[in-house]
Amino acid sequence: MAPIPTPPGEPQDSPDTYVGLDSEAAERRARDQGWSTVRSLPPGAVITMEYRVGRLNFEVRDGRVARAWKG
Template sequence: MAPVPNLPKDPDDDLETYVGLEQQQAEEQARARGWSTVRSLPPGAIITMEYLAGRLNFEVQDGTVNKSWKG
């Protein structure tokens, strides 16, 4: 059997702190706090639903984060 890879872990972070921030500021803050992947999406974007450890998603409208979630 193949060894289990070392998957990235989600940082211990309060996701609500990103809501209301400008997109660039939120992305920089997320990377500084250890998120390996940061994805910004427009409201209603069609995305895949697979969970990716270490990824933080932002819903961004008019340059401001409205929602954030893991995976």
């Protein structure tokens, strides 16, 4: 029987630490922390809701991260 694959890990930092940061600095920091995908979105953007391991989402208002969440 084939082994069950282990999903890739996720960085262990909290999305809340990105709120209030300049969006470009937040993206650099997220990539340095090991997030494989970083997505910056305007408020109210229509997005897919599937959960992706290793993805960090930012809602950006006036050049700053207003909200951040995994997936």
